[in-house]
Amino acid sequence: MLMSAQTFFITTAIDYTNAPPHIGHAYEKVLADVIARWHRERGRPVFFLTGVDQHGQKVQQSAEKAGVPPAQFAREITEKFKALWEKLGVAYDGWAETTDPRHIAAVQAVLQQLHDQGDLYKARHSGHYSVRQEQFLTDKERNAQGEFGPEWGEVVFIEEENWYFRLAKYRPWLAGHLAEHPDFVFPSFRGNELANAVAKEAGDLCISRPKSRLGWGIELPFDRDYVTYVWFDALMNYATFAGFRAQDGTGLPDFKELWPCDAHVIGKDILVPAHGIYWPIMLKAAGFEVMPKLLVHGWWNLGGTKVSKSSGNVVDPDALADRYGAEALRYYLMRDIATGQDADFNEERLKARYNADLANDLGNLVNRTVSMARRYRSGTLAAGPVDKSADALAIEVLGSEAARRFDAALGAYQIHSALEAVWELIAAANGFVESSAPWKLAKDPDRVARLDEVLVTLVEAARLAAVLVHPVIPQASDELLAQLGCSGNFTPVWGVVAAGHTVGEPRPVFPRLEPEAAA
Numbered sequence: 016m017l018m019s020a021q022t023f024f025i026t027t028a029i030d031y032t033n034a035p036p037h038i039g040h041a042y043e044k045v046l047a048d049v050i051a052r053w054h055r056e057r058g059r060p061v062f063f064l065t066g067v068d069q070h071g072q073k074v075q076q077s078a079e080k081a082g083v084p085p086a087q088f089a090r091e092i093t094e095k096f097k098a099l100w101e102k103l104g105v106a107y108d109g110w111a112e113t114t115d116p117r118h119i120a121a122v123q124a125v126l127q128q129l130h131d132q133g134d135l136y137k138a139r140h141s142g143h144y145s146v147r148q149e150q151f152l153t154d155k156e157r158n159a160q161g162e163f164g165p166e167w168g169e170v171v172f173i174e175e176e177n178w179y180f181r182l183a184k185y186r187p188w189l190a191g192h193l194a195e196h197p198d199f200v201f202p203s204f205r206g207n208e209l210a211n212a213v214a215k216e217a218g219d220l221c222i223s224r225p226k227s228r229l230g231w232g233i234e235l236p237f238d239r240d241y242v243t244y245v246w247f248d249a250l251m252n253y254a255t256f257a258g259f260r261a262q263d264g265t266g267l268p269d270f271k272e273l274w275p276c277d278a279h280v281i282g283k284d285i286l287v288p289a290h291g292i293y294w295p296i297m298l299k300a301a302g303f304e305v306m307p308k309l310l311v312h313g314w315w316n317l318g319g320t321k322v323s324k325s326s327g328n329v330v331d332p333d334a335l336a337d338r339y340g341a342e343a344l345r346y347y348l349m350r351d352i353a354t355g356q357d358a359d360f361n362e363e364r365l366k367a368r369y370n371a372d373l374a375n376d377l378g379n380l381v382n383r384t385v386s387m388a389r390r391y392r393s394g395t396l397a398a399g400p401v402d403k404s405a406d407a408l409a410i411e412v413l414g415s416e417a418a419r420r421f422d423a424a425l426g427a428y429q430i431h432s433a434l435e436a437v438w439e440l441i442a443a444a445n446g447f448v449e450s451s452a453p454w455k456l457a458k459d460p461d462r463v464a465r466l467d468e469v470l471v472t473l474v475e476a477a478r479l480a481a482v483l484v485h486p487v488i489p490q491a492s493d494e495l496l497a498q499l500g501c502s503g504n505f506t507p508v509w510g511v512v513a514a515g516h517t518v519g520e521p522r523p524v525f526p527r528l529e530p531e532a533a534a
C-alpha cells in the first residue's frame with residue numbers, strides 16, 4: 016500500500032478550455048494557492064497541481080464556432096488561463112494539460128488495463144443525448160412536464176455502439192468506502208449528498224465517443240474508432256501529472272511520494288457523479304487502495320444566479336485584477352465566502368473591503384507604526400518597562416490567540432475565519448495606538464519607557480498580522496514586512512521584535528480607492 020509522505024498534495028479541478036476563465040475559476044485557484052502557501056510557510060513540503068482540460072465536445076464545438084482547429088483553440092485559451100494564474104500569483108508546482116503525450120500514454124495504459132481485466136464492454140445503446148453535458152439522458156432527467164429542461168442544452172436522439180465501464184460492479188465497494196471514511200469529502204454535508212447519490216445511482220458508465228462525431232479526445236488503444244469520454248481523460252490528470260505510470264526522465268514527480276492526494280479542490284457541481292463516483296471507482300478498478308480526499312467549495316453567484324457564460328453574467332477576474340490589484344482581488348475572494356458555502360459576487364463589496372480592511376485597517380496600522388518608530392526613535396526600537404502594562408499585555412495575548420486561531424481555521428479550510436482572527440488583532444492594535452497616544456507620550460520625558468513598550472508592541476502586532484496574511488496577499492505582505500524591518504521572517508507566533516530592532520521606510524501599500532476610481 017502506498018502511503019503519503021509528508022508532502023501535502025493539493026490539486027484543483029482542471030478548467031475547460033472552451034471559454035476564457037471567469038471569477039469562479041479564479042476563486043478555486045486562489046483557494047488552493049492559499050492553502051498551499053500556508054503549508055509551505057509552516058515548513059511542510061507541498062505539491063500543488065493545476066491545469067486545463069483540453070479535450071471533449073465543448074472544446075470541439077467552441078473551436079468550430081471560432082473557425083479554428085480544436086488544438087489551436089485549446090492552446091489559445093490555455094495561454095489565457097496561464098497568464099491569469101501568473102497575474103494572480105497562483106504558484107503551482109505542476110501543470111496539467113490533457114493533450115500532453117505523457118498524460119495520453121498513461122490514460123491509454125489504464126484503459127487497456129481495465130479492458131484486459133474485463134471492466135470494459137461494448138454495447139449498442141439508443142437514447143437522448145445532451146450535447147452540452149456530453150451524456151446520455153434517461154427518464155430521470157426529464158422535468159415535471161416530461162421534457163429535458165434547458166439545463167441540458169441541445170438534446171438529440173442517437174443510436175450507437177460504445178464502450179462501457181462496469182461502474183455498477185464497484186458501487187457496493189464505494190458505498191462501504193464512504194461509510195468507513197467520513198473524511199473522504201469536505202464539508203461533511205456534501206459527503207452526505209454523495210452517499211445519497213451513491214445509494215441511488217445505477218448503471219454503468221459510457222466511456223467512449225465514436226470518432227465520427229467527436230474526434231477531439233484520447234483514442235481507445237483497443238478500438239481505434241473511438242476516443243475516450245472527456246471525464247475519463249480529465250479525472251486521470253490528478254494521477255498522471257503526479258507521476259502515475261510515468262516513464263523515466265519525463266520530468267514528472269515521484270508518484271509514491273505524493274499519493275494519496277490530500278485535497279482535490281473542486282466546485283460543488285462536479286462532485287456527483289464525476290469526482291464522487293466515477294473517480295474513486297476508476298481508481299479502485301485500476302488497483303488503488305488508498306483514495307484521495309475531496310475539498311468541495313461552493314459557488315460565486317451574481318445577483319443570486321449562477322455565473323455562467325450562457326447567462327452572459329461572466330465576471331472577468333483579469334479586468335478586476337487590473338482595476339483593484341491582484342492582491343485585493345485575492346483578499347476579497349478569500350474573505351467574502353465561507354469554504355463550502357455559496358456567496359454573491361459584488362464589486363461594491365470588493366471596493367468596500369479594499370478601503371476598510373486593506374487601506375484603513377492593515378495598511379494604516381503598518382504605516383502609522385513605522386512612521387512613529389521613525390519619528391520618535393529614529394527607526395530603532397528601545398526596551399520598554401521591565402513589567403508589561405496590562406494593555407500591552409492584552410495585545411500580546413490577542414496576538415498569540417490570533418495566530419493560534421489563524422492556523423486552526425486554515426487547517427480546517429476556513430480562510431475567512433482565519434482572516435477574521437487577524438483583523439481582530441489589527442483592530443485591537445489600531446485601538447491601542449489611539450488609547451496609548453504615542454504622540455502625547457513622546458512629549459513627556461517621564462513616559463519614555465512606556466513609549467518604547469507601545470512601539471515594540473505595535474511593530475510586533477503589525478509584523479504578526481503581516482506574516483499571517485502572507486498566504487492570501489503575499490506581495491503586499493512582503494512589502495509590509497520590509498517596511499517593518501522584518502523581511503523574510505515568517506515566524507507565525509508572537510515575540511520576534513525586540514529592543515534594537517530597526518524599521519524600514521513607510522509607503523502606502525493599499526492607497527485608498529478614490530470615489531471616481533471606485534465608480
Ligand code: MSP
Pocket residue numbers: 027028029030031038039040042043068249250251252280281282283284285313314315316321322
Ligand atoms: N473540466 C471540468 C473539471 C475536470 S476535473 C477532472 C470542469 N471545468 S470547468 O471549467 O467547468 O470548472 C472548473 C472549476 O471551476 C470547477 O471546480 C467548477 O466547480 C469551478 N467553478 C465554475 N464556476 C464556478 C463559480 N461560479 N463559482 C465557483 N466555482 C465555480 O468542470
